[in-house]
Amino acid sequence: MAVSLKHRPTQRTTAAADWRALGTGVRLVVTDPALLDSCNLLLARHLAEVDAACSRFRQDSELAALDTTAGRPVQVSPLLAEALSxxxxxxxxxxxAVDPTVGSAMDALGYDRDFTLVQEDDRPVRLTVQRTPGWRTxxxxxxxGTVTVPPGVRLDLGATAKAWAADRAATLLAEAAGCGVLVAxxxxxxxAGEPPAGGWQIRVQDITGPVDETPAHGSYDCVxxxxxxxxxxxxxxxxWRRGDQNLHHIVDPRxxxxxxxPWRTVSVAAGSCAEANAASTAALVKGAGAERWLTRMALPARLVxxxxxxxxxxxxxxxxxGAGNCATSSHRPAAA
Incomplete structure (x- = not known):
């Protein structure tokens, strides 16, 4: 699907709901305010199903169950199969550059539970270079509908599952409601669906935090x-900090x-959110020259x-x- 980024003021009335799920902020916007509550219920149900299938932090999730399969092929739900695909x-x-076999590396860094709990844990970690097993394993x-994961390999779908869940939810809700839908x-x-006049206005910012708390001199665009x-x-x-180590959640599989x-943030637009997420995360890992790689991929991007x-x-x-009205949604750095 072609991606068109323009900047004109939004004219159609929209309604929005904000809450939390999957360890992050959730924002739903619809172009028919009368359908907001019913769409929000459907979204909550969808995200609960994704969490039960794909969470690395739930012992009862389908993904966690793969840790005990000892290299045997096992049947998985269509939902998890799609997320893995x-x-x-x-x-x-x-x-x-984006590899789902980084689960054990994430655990070794201390990111083995919900992020709010990770921040409260200051036990030291020992950092050692160890290449991840690799997605081809x-x-x-x-x-x-079967998956084979080698013994000792732990999967982490964090780099793609949220983006895929957003794609899937937006499409499902737009089809069910018959209106334009934004899921962040x-x-x-x-x-998905018919967008407001001028498109969904999104503020892309480089400083974490609410829009009204972003310094006026902060770097942002409105698209x-x-x-x-x-x-x-x-x-x-x-x-987060462990002992004397300052750590973050973007892991280099190598x-x-x-x-x-060299990049603080990378924003990418693509035919799907999953494609955009993979490219923005990969750009951080690829480092210098990532802008040339994104150009070769014909992906509109903003690197800071x-x-x-x-x-x-x-x-x-x-x-x-400053062009147009950026009230529809705010885009700030978050977990990949």
């Missing part, structure tokens, strides 16, 4: 999203350690360096700050 496709599309047979899960936003998805990944939003990158320098790729609106 998206994760493996993201790994292939990014040359392994995982076999998914979509025809039989942290830094991942998907839209209109007409279809597909938009994702922002960064190394500043989810950080080392199993938090990535060292650690020093605050903003670089954009073809297709990203030039000088859009």
């Amino acid at each position: 998206v994760a493996l496709h993201a790994a292939e599309a990014t040359d392994g 995982v076999h998914l047979d979509r025809a039989t 899960l942290g830094g991942d936003t998907a839209v 209109g999203l007409h279809g597909g998805g938009l994702a922002t990944s960064g190394t500043s939003a989810r950080r 080392t199993g350690l938090p990535v060292r990158t 360096s650690q020093e605050g320098l903003v670089i954009t790729t073809p297709g990203w609106p030039t000088n859009p700050r």
Whole structure:
């Protein structure tokens, strides 16, 4: 699907709901205010199903059950099979920069529970370079609905599952309600159905926190999203300290350690939120030259360096700050 980013004022009336699920902020916006409550109920049900299938932090989740399969092929639900398929496709599309086999590395860094609990734990960790097993070690047979995970390999779908859940929810709700729908899960936003006039106005910012608390001098853009998805990944939003180590949640599969990158945040627009998320996360891992990779992929993107320098790729609106009304949704760094 082609992605069109423009900036015109929003005219159609919308209604929004904000809450939390999957360890992040949830924002639902619909173009028919009368349908907001029913859409919100459907969204809550969908996200609960995703959590039960894909959570790395729930012992009763389907994903956690794969830890005990000892390399045997096991049947999984269609929902988990779809999430795994998206994760493996993201790994292939990014040359392994986004890899679902980083679960054990995340655990070793102390990110083994909900992030609010991670922040409260100050036990030291020992950082050692250890390449992750690699996504090619995982076999998914979509025809039989079976998955084979080698012994000792722990999966983490955090880099793709939220974006995929946003895509799936936006499409389901738009079809059910017959109106335009925006679903934002942290830094991942998907839209479906007929958009408001001028598109879904989204503020893309580089400083974590509510829009009204963002300094006036902070770096941000306001863009209109007409279809597909938009994702922002960064190394500043989810950080924690263990002993004398400052850590963050973007792991380099080549080392199993938090990535060292010249980019503070990367925002990407694509035909789906899952594609945008994979590309924005991969850009952080790829580091220097990521803007050239995104250009070759024909993905509109906005990269902000650690020093605050903003670089954009073809297709990203030039000088859009302050253009139009950015009230529909706010995009800030969040977990990938």
